[in-house]
Amino acid sequence: MTSSTSSFAALWQLIRYARPYRARLIAASLCSVANKLFDVAPEILIGIAIDVVVRGQQSFVAGFGVTDPLDQVYLLGGLTLAIWIFESLFEFAYLVLWRNLAQDLQHELRTSAFAHVQNLDLAYFEDRSSGGLVSILNDDVNQLERFLNGGASDLIQVVVTVIACGAVFFAISPQIAVLAFTPIPVILWGAFFFQRKAGPRYDRVREKVAALSGRLANNLAGIATVRSFGAEQRELARLQTDSLAYVAANRHAIRLSSAFVPLIRMAILFGFLCTFVRGGQLVLEGHLQAGFYAVLVFLTQRLLWPLTRLAETVDLFERAMASTRRILGLLATPIHIADATTPEPAQPARGDIRLDQVHFAYANGNPVLHGVTLDITAGTTVALVGATGGGKSSLIKLLLRFYEPTQGQIFLDGRPLASYPLAWLRSQIGWVAQDVFLFEGSVRDNIAYGRPGASESEIVAAAMAAEAHEFITRLPQGYDTPVGERGIKLSGGQRQRLSIARALLKDPPILLLDEATSAVDNETEAAIQRSLARLAHQRTVIVIAHRLSTIVQADAVVVVEDGRIVEAGRHRELIGRAGSYAALWKVQTGAAAQMPEPA
Incomplete structure (x- = not known):
């Protein structure tokens, strides 16, 4: 297609788009x-x-x-x-x-x-x-x-x-x-x-100009990292290269x-x-x-x-x-995650989840999950543990339907996940990601993001449950304090606690915690664990954790390695098996270091 043909084709498309x-x-x-x-x-x-x-x-x-x-x-x-x-x-x-x-x-x-x-x-x-x-x-x-x-x-x-x-x-x-x-x-x-x-x-x-915009957005978002490595001149040189290419x-x-x-x-x-x-x-x-x-x-x-x-x-x-x-x-970019046309269920989800022979690979083609089958009973707490890159976070994203399985199915309350309207499905799930994202605005705005109409007392209650209320009241403007772009004005632990409060205020029947306590100190972690323990009986909780001490009370612990479930059971049961979980426990508690040297 010649340029003139392409331009007139674009004009015709624009005229058709502007039909109203x-x-x-x-x-x-x-x-x-x-x-x-x-x-x-x-x-x-x-x-x-x-x-x-x-x-x-x-x-x-x-x-x-x-x-x-x-x-x-x-x-x-x-x-x-x-x-x-x-x-x-x-x-x-x-x-x-x-x-x-x-x-x-x-x-x-x-x-x-x-x-x-x-x-x-x-x-x-x-x-x-x-x-x-x-x-x-x-x-x-x-x-x-x-x-x-x-x-x-x-x-x-x-x-x-x-x-x-x-x-x-x-x-x-x-x-x-x-x-x-x-x-x-x-x-x-x-x-x-x-x-x-x-x-x-x-x-x-x-x-x-798109490449130049991308460079500017990326560098401004990572300004702290750039400065920590003293890379200002290097990034300026890269920007100059992109700018000169545009010129x-x-x-x-x-x-x-x-x-x-x-x-x-x-x-x-x-x-x-x-x-x-x-x-x-x-x-x-x-x-x-x-x-x-x-x-x-x-x-x-x-x-x-x-x-x-x-x-x-x-x-x-x-x-x-x-x-x-x-x-x-x-x-014109196609949407591959198709929304269901069925009406929303009249009642909230119970929280029964079943993964049936689920396989998954990202767009680069590298397989991440290999035939995962898992049953999670409503109202129970299930912990996913294992080495980084094993596929645990991918399971979370599949439950949210950010991606579709390449093979197999996921069921919620006995129905395929894809049969639920996306908006309803995601309204039933509270997600606390490992990489916390806060929106520019006040502390109150970020906590109430999932429920914009929440009352002040509900916002405060969620903050208290996430052990965030105390540090919020010490901020210059309390709940009205601006958090800055991406929450830059708060510490990592403070951002994570606000993210937990945001999920708790939503009060969903299913709660997904992806390393939710990774950026907090031991004292705060213990407080958050107490709060989550009080709330767990009301909902299905799936926890991804590298600190095994935080999930010893889980109803089930699932060990995921290289995209496969290699072990599943309660904490004490898995310790007794002396398998992968027991080895991880020994490494984290120091027991491995106390083992005698081989003869």
């Missing part, structure tokens, strides 16, 4: 057409006025019954006033319509794309930077808005100018019309040649667009000289009235000079279509 705005699009286009028609009319009236002054009662206007030259001048003055008024009204109308349409459409595109991104499965984000997505949702949408603000109307008005002026030219003098219009094919050829060459260059520009891509496109304007100017000069010289000859030979000659000269200016902006308009169009392809491409 069709009436406003048509109204804006008609106002642009009307404005240009009234804009061209004064040049015609000037020529007619010259005809009145030169020919008097034999003028063109006299043919309409107004024979007195002074009355003809008054009539032309009144028409000029009316034309200027209507031109101004339609200019106001098309500016308001196009700009409001641009605002509404960019809002619709940005929110629709963001909503779509939120529904994409996590596998989509594995090989993509958040900065690149932000570039599409922000910069690309803004680029399209800039085109709709002015470029779309300019394209329409160029077409109207050519048609309107062409009609007048051929009505007055077909010979001069042919000469005046001779440059237009050259101009159009140049415009489409430029478009064909510029399209790939602007695609590269969009790619480079180079833009220069490559600018070089082409800059060459287009001189080509158009030379073509316009040829058309103007043809009208000026040949028209003058026809007047001197008596084959053309002076007033009509003036009309043709003025209209040549009106016809050809606006085409000097064609390069700028086409440039804006190509930039916008490059952005449109990226936006619509994002919207």
